Amino acid sequence: MPRASLRENLIAAAVEQFHTRGYAATGVKDITDAAGAPKGSFYNHFESKEALAVVALERYGDTRRLEALRDRSVAPLTRLREHFEFLRDENIQAGFNRGCLVGDLAVEVADHSDAVRATTHAGLQAWTDALAFAITDAQEAGDVARTLEASTLARFVLNAWEGALISARVDRSARAFESFLTVAFGVLLR
């Protein structure tokens, strides 16, 4: 039976390698090398690079702190702001590289892999749902206008965030994050 710890090391290495190099530019050997595993061990754990990408996306999704968006012990607009500040700080620490792994693989791979497309689709939907949960709470508290449906606002804000990551990456600056926070919390979420 394959060792569980080796499987975990391969997943962690895949998250890191796909995020740093991109999907097509990452070979199976890059992943096994980064995991300190022999190349031949890969196929004991995963059928293909594509199958590993699906698991890597799920694992990455688990680190997005979506559960905090549903934490009713915190005021809804505070939850929303802290969510994007967490993502912003993470990106600044990475030197404005990498973007969001879900967005990265959606752009590079979704047209070519039904499995990756389905997983990125589910990832963005789960994220939208968590944002919509907090936005609904904010609307019920009277902090955000009810003019638009929470789910419409949530997906728009998420898309604006994914685009801000693209701008930050080509600018190598936090300017796009500042604009994002100014417009999202100054105009949309009020």
Added chain:
Amino acid sequence: MPRASLRENLIAAAVEQFHTRGYAATGVKDITDAAGAPKGSFYNHFESKEALAVVALERYGDTRRLEALRDRSVAPLTRLREHFEFLRDENIQAGFNRGCLVGDLAVEVADHSDAVRATTHAGLQAWTDALAFAITDAQEAGDVARTLEASTLARFVLNAWEGALISARVDRSARAFESFLTVAFGVLLR
């Protein structure tokens, strides 16, 4: 001296191949094959795939109809709406594949190539400037509030568009474009 028509064919093929397959997944031979050219001819015209990507991005930028955003014979909000409707229709016709070539190469390549990063940076800035031109006209006409700077609004809307392309791609639906138009023209640009 290299033939100008072959150079043009290589550029057109590169725009198509990078947009369809992505950058890392496109080899020089894919480009020369698509251009109907012998592989050896490539380096008579371009130093590298990276050098061709820079030219391909500029050529793609020329097709974005940015000049229409500065056409003062059309009402400013009409210019802005027609711009995004043009981009939406183009994406629907492509079956929700491809996204925007500038966003695609920003995500996949900007971290790894200073030349591609500089070109995507300039492309997004030119696009922001053209949007800001129309937004400024709309603000002066009293159609859009002056609460935010036109350039801040322009970059935010552009980022939201780039993100909507990601959502449309994983959804294979125009839903994200509808949300984009609803929020952009119902809340931000008014």
